[in-house]
Amino acid sequence: MNNTDSINEDKIVLKVYRENRGQKSGAHYDRFEVPYKKWTTVLDALLYVKSYNDPSIAIRYSCRMAMCGSCGMKINGIPRLACYTKISELETSTIECEPLSNFPIIRDLVTDFSLFFNHHKDIQPYIQSNEGVETDTEKKTFSFYQSPEDVDRYLQFSYCIKCGLCNSACPTAGTDLRFPGPQALAQLYRYYADTRDESKKRLDIVDDRHGIWRCHFAGSCSKVCPKGVDPALGIQLLRSYMLGISKDNKELAKKIEINTDKDNNSN
Amino acid sequence: MESHRILKESQIMKIHYVTGIAAIFVVAVHILMRLIVPFELSLEYDYIISNYKNIFYVLILESILVLVSVHGFNGIRIILLELRQSKAWENMITVVTISAMIALIAYGTRTIILANGL
Ligand code: HEM
Ligand code: SF4
Ligand code: FES
Secondary structure (H helix, E strand, C coil), X not given: CCCHHHXXXXXXXXXXXXXXXXXXXXXXXXXXXXXXXXXXXXXXXHHHHHHHCCCCCCCCCCCCXXXXXXXXXXXXXXEEEHHHCEHHHHCXXXXXXXXXXXXXXXXXXXXXXXXXXXXXXXXXXXXXXXXCCCCXXXXXXXXXXXXXXXXXXXXXXXXXXXXXXXXXXXXXXXXXXXXXXXXXXXXXXXXXXCCCCCCCCXXXXXXXXXXXXXXXXXXXXXXXXXXXXXXXXXXXXXXXXXXXXXXCCCCCCXXXXXXXXXXXXXX | CCCXXXXXXXXXXXXXXXXXXXXXXXXXXXXXXXXXXXXXXXXCHHHHHHHHHCHHHHHHHHHHHHHHHHXXXXXXXXXXXXXXXXXXXXXXHHHHHHHHHHHHXXXXXXXXXXXXXX
16 A cells, blocks of 8 residues: 555645734634645645635735736735745744735725835836827837847846835835835836836936835845845945936937838839 | 925935044044043033134035934934834935934034033
8 A cells, every 4th residue: 555645745724814904803813734845835725715715815926937017915924926936945833924014905905006006107107208108109119129138238137027026025115105115116116227218207207205215224124025126236236326426328229210101002 | 206305315415424424533533632631621611611612623514414414313203214114204204304304413403502602
C-alpha cells in the first residue's frame, strides 16, 4: 500500500479575518486547518477553505499569477499578493490573513479601492501629446520613436499592477487621505520620464500641501512591491526634478505621421 | 492646486532643507563654543554675557534662532497638516505656526540685543 501521500500531507492553520462593512463589533477571526504542498499558495489555501469549509469568506482574485493585482491582503502582517505567496516560504504553522491596511473594508479580505484609483486617475496616467497620440483617431496619428535608453527611463515603473500593497504599507497614506500615495506618485514619474509625453504641468499636480512632500521616506512601499517597481525611487527622482537638483533635459520622442486614410480613400 | 498660496510646497520644502542643513553647522559651532571651556564655567553669568558681546558669536546665535525657528515651526506645520484634511484646519495650522515663528524670532532677537547692549 502506498501511503506516501497521507504521510507527506502537511497541514497549517489558516486564520482568516472576518468583518462585514459597518459591523465592526462582529469582527473576528475564523480558523481552518488546510493541507498544503510545497507549491500551495495562500490563495490556493483560501480557495480550499471556500470549497470545503466556509464558502462565505469574501476574497478578490482573478489571474492567480501576480498579474491582475486583485488578491492583495496582509499575510502574517505584511501586505502581499495571496497568489504570489507560498505557504512553504512563510515558515509558520499558523497563517494570518487580514484585509489591507489603509483601505476601507468591504467584507472580510475585500477592501475598497475607489480612493486609491482616484489618486491614480488624478495624476493623469496617460501620454499627453500636443498633436495627437498613437491611438488618437480624431487628430493625426503618429508613430513615436524611442531608443532602448528612452524606454529604460520608465520601464521599471510601468510594471505596476495597481495592487495597492505599497499604499497599504505607507505610513503617510495611513494618516493623510489626500496624500496620493506611492503608487500614484511612482506612476506620475513613469509618465513624466516618458519621452512621448509633452505635458508641462505634471509636477504641479502633486506640488501641494498633501502632495509628494508628505513622503518621509519610510521606504516600506518598495519593500512590499511584488513587481520590483520601487515606488520610493520614483518619488525621490521626481523630487530631485522639483527641487532643481536634476535638470529636465528630456528630448521628446521623434514623431512620424501615419497617414491612415491613404489606403481607404485618396483625399 | 491651491490658488491662494504664496509659495509652492516645493519652495517651502527647499527652505526647510536649506535651513535644516545650515542649522547643523551653526548648532555644531554653538555646542563647540561651550566645550572649549570647562562645563561649569560655560554656565557662568559673566561668561555668557561676554559671549553676547562677541559680535561673531551673536551673529551665530541669531542665525541659529532664525534657522531653527523657520525649520522647526515648518516641521511642526508638516506634522500637524497630515492629521486632518480640511481647509479650516490647514489654514489654522499655517497661521498659528507662522505667528509662533515670528513671535519666537522677535523675542529671541530682543534678548540678544538686550544682552549685547548691557
Ligand atoms: C526644532 C525642532 C525641529 C522640528 C520640529 C523638525 C522637524 C523636521 C521635519 C518634520 C522634517 C522633515 C522630515 C521629512 O520630510 O521626512 C525635518 C527635516 C530635517 N531637519 Fe528638522 N526639525 C527640527 C530641528 C532640526 C535641527 C535643530 C536640525 C539641525 C541641526 C534639523 C535638521 C534637519 C534636516 C537636515 C532635515 C532634512 C532631512 C530630512 O528631510 O529627513 N532639524 N525636520
Ligand atoms: S507600485 Fe508595486 S506595490 Fe504599488 S501598486 Fe504598483 S505593483 Fe503594487
Ligand atoms: S490573483 Fe491576480 S494578482 Fe493575485
